[in-house]
């Protein structure tokens with residue numbers, strides 16, 4: 001059986017008296033896209049930097065690619081795009097990748113050989129010999145992705161890879177991430193963009209104030225609990241709106257949403273809509289979005305802390 005890409009049994013990091021990671025456990029299967037979600041300051045970057053030995057954890061037990069976290073040779077099998085990555089403006093895209101290849105200990109000839117394919121992969125073939133100073137933010141991120149892959153890593157850490165990238169660029173980055181998974185790599189994605197993560201990740205963990213408060217396959221998390229959506233022809237009648245809201249039923253325009261264990265439980269709502277003269281257009285079983293799961297988890301955490 002192959003070992004997981006990352007298995008954190010216990011990770012704690014203090015910056016002085018501030019506890020940035022308060023005993024985190026995580027399991028990242030090989031060949032998956034794993035999304036680490038959390039609000040600003042939750043500790044996502046600190047966690048990745050701890051795995052990559054960029055920061056020194058206060059306490060750390062676990063493994064990466066079958067070796068203890070921090071194992072030098074294993075670090076050579078990782079790729080990394082830091083958050084707000086800044087490469088020298090006077091270098092060209094090609095030179096940035098060559099520089100990263102050198103840092104990864106790849107012989108210059110081999111580094112040169114790999115560069116054209118990487119530039120093509122990130123759609124920067126035509127810009128290879130232009131200086132970074134002339135690139136847009138999205139182009140810089142693409143070069144950042146290319147340099148993260150130069151050592152053909154088994155696991156790639158991408159810290160907010162779509163930060164500052166326009167919607168079209170985001171879609172392309174998502175496709176690149178999917179491509180990495182198809183090639184068998186594990187992608188560890190840090191992000192606060194929930195919709196984006198939902199589209200690409202197989203598994204997620206939600207980190208809040210240094211603690212993992214939810215984790216699991218996206219499918220499983222978003223399936224949790226049954227939920228129904230009822231759509232009416234035109235907006236829900238006003239006189240019914242207040243009543244529905246008071247029963248914890250969400251009303252937005254022509255759409256009602258409610259948690260219910262089975263279809264039988266929504267019959268009284270259907271009866272009430274009919275009695276109010278509303279025409280029902282659609283009834284469907286719905287999933288929670290990752291955003292809703294996230295908000296529930298964060299709100300739950302807030303109540304516990306209060």
Ligand SMILES: Nc1ncnc2c1ncn2[C@@H]1O[C@H](COP(=O)(O)OP(=O)(O)OP(=O)(O)O)[C@@H](O)[C@H]1O
Nearest residue numbers: 015020038039040041042043044045046047083192
């Ligand atoms: N070198 C440091 N010294 C002291 N505190 C730090 C240091 N680096 C991070 N922190 C603090 O640790 C906490 C976690 O920071 P971290 O950057 O890991 O969060 P994050 O989830 O990646 O946030 P963001 O989404 O904003 O990047 C924050 O409160 C931050 O201020």
